[in-house]
Amino acid sequence: MHTIPxxxxxxxxxxxxxxxxxxxxxxYEPIDYIMSLGGKRLRPCLVLMACDLFGGDVDQAIQxxxxxxxxxxxxxxxxxxxxxxxxxxxxxTVHEKWNPNIAILAGDVMMVEANKLMMQVNDSILRQVxxxxxxxxxxxxEGQQIDMNFETQDNVDIAAYVNMIRLKTAVLLGGxxxxxxxxxxxxxxxxxxxxxxxxQLGIAFQLQDDILDVYGDPxxxxxxxxxxxxxNKKTFLLIKALELAQGDTLTELNHWLSATDYNPAEKVAAxxxxxxxxxVKEQAEEEMNKYARxxxxxxxxxxxxxxxKSIIAHFADDLLVREH
Amino acid sequence: MHTIPxxxxxxxxxxxxxxxxxxxxxxYEPIDYIMSLGGKRLRPCLVLMACDLFGGDVDQAIQxxxxxxxxxxxxxxxxxxxxxxxxxxxxxTVHEKWNPNIAILAGDVMMVEANKLMMQVNDSILRQVxxxxxxxxxxxxEGQQIDMNFETQDNVDIAAYVNMIRLKTAVLLGGxxxxxxxxxxxxxxxxxxxxxxxxQLGIAFQLQDDILDVYGDPxxxxxxxxxxxxxNKKTFLLIKALELAQGDTLTELNHWLSATDYNPAEKVAAxxxxxxxxxVKEQAEEEMNKYARxxxxxxxxxxxxxxxKSIIAHFADDLLVREH
Numbered sequence: 266m267h268t269i270p271x272x273x274x275x276x277x278x279x280x281x282x283x284x285x286x287x288x289x290x291x292x293y294e295p296i297d298y299i300m301s302l303g304g305k306r307l308r309p310c311l312v313l314m315a316c317d318l319f320g321g322d323v324d325q326a327i328q329x330x331x332x333x334x335x336x337x338x339x340x341x342x343x344x345x346x347x348x349x350x351x352x353x354x355x356x357x358t359v360h361e362k363w364n365p366n367i368a369i370l371a372g373d374v375m376m377v378e379a380n381k382l383m384m385q386v387n388d389s390i391l392r393q394v395x396x397x398x399x400x401x402x403x404x405x406x407e408g409q410q411i412d413m414n415f416e417t418q419d420n421v422d423i424a425a426y427v428n429m430i431r432l433k434t435a436v437l438l439g440g441x442x443x444x445x446x447x448x449x450x451x452x453x454x455x456x457x458x459x460x461x462x463x464x465q466l467g468i469a470f471q472l473q474d475d476i477l478d479v480y481g482d483p484x485x486x487x488x489x490x491x492x493x494x495x496x497n498k499k500t501f502l503l504i505k506a507l508e509l510a511q512g513d514t515l516t517e518l519n520h521w522l523s524a525t526d527y528n529p530a531e532k533v534a535a536x537x538x539x540x541x542x543x544x545v546k547e548q549a550e551e552e553m554n555k556y557a558r559x560x561x562x563x564x565x566x567x568x569x570x571x572x573x574k575s576i577i578a579h580f581a582d583d584l585l586v587r588e589h
Numbered sequence: 590m591h592t593i594p595x596x597x598x599x600x601x602x603x604x605x606x607x608x609x610x611x612x613x614x615x616x617y618e619p620i621d622y623i624m625s626l627g628g629k630r631l632r633p634c635l636v637l638m639a640c641d642l643f644g645g646d647v648d649q650a651i652q653x654x655x656x657x658x659x660x661x662x663x664x665x666x667x668x669x670x671x672x673x674x675x676x677x678x679x680x681x682t683v684h685e686k687w688n689p690n691i692a693i694l695a696g697d698v699m700m701v702e703a704n705k706l707m708m709q710v711n712d713s714i715l716r717q718v719x720x721x722x723x724x725x726x727x728x729x730x731e732g733q734q735i736d737m738n739f740e741t742q743d744n745v746d747i748a749a750y751v752n753m754i755r756l757k758t759a760v761l762l763g764g765x766x767x768x769x770x771x772x773x774x775x776x777x778x779x780x781x782x783x784x785x786x787x788x789q790l791g792i793a794f795q796l797q798d799d800i801l802d803v804y805g806d807p808x809x810x811x812x813x814x815x816x817x818x819x820x821n822k823k824t825f826l827l828i829k830a831l832e833l834a835q836g837d838t839l840t841e842l843n844h845w846l847s848a849t850d851y852n853p854a855e856k857v858a859a860x861x862x863x864x865x866x867x868x869v870k871e872q873a874e875e876e877m878n879k880y881a882r883x884x885x886x887x888x889x890x891x892x893x894x895x896x897x898k899s900i901i902a903h904f905a906d907d908l909l910v911r912e913h
Contacts, residue, residue, distance in 0.1 A: 286727070292734040343697060347690040366671040366737060369693060373667060374730040376700055381723050384716065391715060392708065399705050403610070406698040410616040413690060 266576065267323060272313040276306045279327045280334070285378055295359045295371040296378070299338050302354045307584075309334040311438060312445035314580065315459055318573055321449025325386070329394065329448060332382035333441045336398075339375035340405055342368050347413065376402075383444075390447050397447070397460075401440030408433025415499045423552075426504050427468060435467025458563045465560035466581050472553040473585055475500040479537055480546060491533035497522050501552065505545040506536075514539055557585055590900065591647060596637040600630045603651045604658070609702055619683045619695040620702075623662050626678045631908075633658040635762060636769035638904065639783055642897055645773025649710070653718065653772060656706035657765045660722075663699035664729055666692050671737065700726075707768075714771050721771070721784075725764030732757025739823045747876075750828050751792060759791025782887045789884035790905050796877040797909055799824040803861055804870060815857035821846050825876065829869040830860075838863055881909055 267275075280300060286293040309330035316326035344350075345358040346368050352358060360368035379398075386394050411429040415421050442463040446456040478493040479502060493500050510518050518539050521532055540546060560581060564574045591599075604624060610617040633654035640650035668674075669682040670692050676682060684692035703722075710718050735753040739745050766787040770780040802817040803826060817824050834842050842863050845856055864870060884905060888898045 286731075289731060289734045289738060291738060292731060343693055347693060365689075367734075369667055369671060370730055370734055370737075373696075373700065374727060376697065377723055377726040377730065380704060380719070384719060384723075388712075388716060392712060395704070395708060395719075399701055399708075402701040403698060406694055406701065407610075407613060407616060410613045410691075410694055413694075414613060414615060 266573070267313070267317050269310065269314070269580065272310050272317070272323065273306055275313060275323065275327060276309045276330060276334070279331055280306075283331060286374070291363070291367055292371055292374055295342070295363055295367055296375055298362070299342055299353070299359055299371075300335070302356055304354060306334060308337050308437060308441045311441040311463065312448075314577065315442040315445025315451075316449035317445075318459075318569065318577060319446055319449030319451040319455070321445075326445055326448045328382045328385035329444055330441075332379045332385075332398070333437070333444070335375050335382060336379040336402065337437065339372045339379060340409070342372040342375065344409060347409070386448055393447050394444050397440055397443050401436050404432045404436035404440075408436070418499075421499050421504055423501065423504055423508070426499065426501060427552075430471040431464060431468055434471045435464045438467035438470070439463030452568070455567050455569075458567050462560045462563040462577070462581075465556045465563070466584065469553045469556035469560060469585055472501055472549055472556065475502055476546060476549050476553070479533075479540065491529070491537075494533050494536045495529055501549045502540055502545045505548055506540055506543050509543045509545070510539065514542065553585070557581065590897070591637070591641050593634065593638070593904065596634050596641070596647065597630060599637060599647065599651060600633045600654060600658070603655055604630075607655060610698070615687070615691060616695055616698055619666070619687055619691055620699055622686070623666055623677070623683055623695075624659070626680055628678060630658060632661050632761060632765045635765040635787065636772075638901065639766040639769025639775075640773035641769075642783075642893065642901060643770055643773030643775040643779070645769075650769055650772045652706045652709035653768055654765075656703045656709075656722070657761070657768070659699050659706060660703035660726065661761065663696045663703060664733070666696040666699065668733060671733070710772055717771050718768050721764055721767050725760050728756045728760040728764075732760070742823075745823050745828055747825065747828055747832070750823065750825060751876075754795040755788060755792055758795045759788045762791035762794070763787030776892070779891050779893075782891050786884045786887040786901070786905075789880045789887070790908070793877045793880035793884060793909055796825055796873055796880065799826055800870060800873050800877070803857075803864065815853070815861075818857050818860045819853055825873045826864055826869045829872055830864055830867050833867045833869070834863065838866065877909070881905065 283300070285296045285300070312330035312333055313323045313326050317323050341353060342359050345353055346360045346365050350358050351361050358368070359371060380395075383395060383398050384391065408429055408431070411425075412433055415426075415429065439460040440463070443456045443460040446459045451459070475493065477490075478488065478500065479491065481490055483490045492498075493503070497503070506518060507515075518536070521527070521536050524532065561578055564578060567574060607624070609620045609624070636654035636657055637647045637650050641647050665677060666683050669677055670684045670689050674682050675685050682692070683695060704719075707719060707722050708715065732753055732755070735749075736757055739750075739753065763784040764787070767780050767784040770783045775783070799817065801814075802812065802824065803815065805814050807814045813819075816822075817827070821827070830842060831839075842860070845851070845860050848856065885902055888902060891898060
């Protein structure tokens, strides 16, 4: 078994030598650029980790792992256009540095590149791996559309929200693990259990992100704390607060949601005070812990010895106490 | 062997019952919409025709043929955003009818859908089919980027132009034929010859389109005759004219290219007169015929009887005398 840092090094080494194409340069420079912006490389690591867990040869999982990372960055490139985001990991987004047309087309070719990388598996598992990948990709697109719909939708409830983050964020973690498991030689049942583990962990992970966006340590969080509040983003916290608030509290919350001229720090502090009053942080943590427990419970049925399974359980624990 | 109308009917029948997904509707309605706009369904027909040519079961080629048509429409949906095109086949483009974000995301999910459809082949040829499809898709993206580069590029020569149309238009015709051939049981050499036939035919087809945009019968052409002249599009005709024009003719051509305030009919007539003076139409026809002959010459080496090969040769002839 490899340690997480060992697996991460395999990914960064493989990414460092990966070439995406040469001409026309306008198409391939943005790909080199976004892929070089870094990040935790969590998703490709999950592919290797799952392969390793089932005793597979992690070298055989490296190109499919890169496929997951290229696919993830393709979705970020297109999402940033849709969100008109100026920055990604503190650097200019591709549509800002070049233009939206280049970001559309470079994203498209990344999707094809991801497919090519994903095909670098044995013939005997090719169809199973690609089916998993395609289902995952459809889910991610559906999740992004539902998220965009939420921006103009009044009645978003917790169930709809959890379904959105399941599709937009969690199925890719599940898909990465399942693909790694298949490459590692896991049977269909075990691969499916690891997929469910990944999806539920992914939901917990996103709920934690919602909490950290309001309650995180600004030194460690990486993004602007309070960003979700300022953009009225329908997170678990806001949806729950709108569900629970009554009387003056509801009036005040709605005032801040419709305010156009305000002091940002004042809005963040006021909405946070309402969240505190309604204990929505505690409820988000409870929901997060529920999904984390559900995730872990899948591991019980996987046909591996406890020591191996404890590695992935510890990984889940580590992921959910991060402060950035 | 099937006739072309029989194959076209197989495609339209399969498209009529094809479902792309249901929720969120914002993602799938634009797909149903663009797929229902019609068109000649040339590319999926090539898949069936190639399969039929090698004695394959055309029913087994229908889903991969739809994959090619879905992929083609995905590229149209994204190209229309990049070109800010208001109309496609006389109807509103997706980014106009909905918005650019929806057109980006619906296009993305169409790309995944195309992959899923393309996987509906036997395991024994799955890798070969997908490799061909991925290489084709990369080529189409590269061609679109080179075409966008041409808009702001001063020195585009004929070789660069032919390379652009090879990638943007022709490789998809070649890819469609090669995939059909593989499904039909063709050997690697025959599949490759049919690919080359398709690419060269595609170049001839695009050169004919350049000619028809200026010299076509407005009743039959479908698009606005003179559209390329009005948008200063760098077609074979314009590139050749800029190469040949001298003295006053060159001055006049450059005047029209830089003019901002003009009568459209006057500009079309004036540029067409320059084309006539320089005989660029005849040179475009010569180039078109050269590629048509090269296309047909590949057929000689394909291991099929002459009668079968004559069907595809006649198809090429028919394609190149169209006036619309």
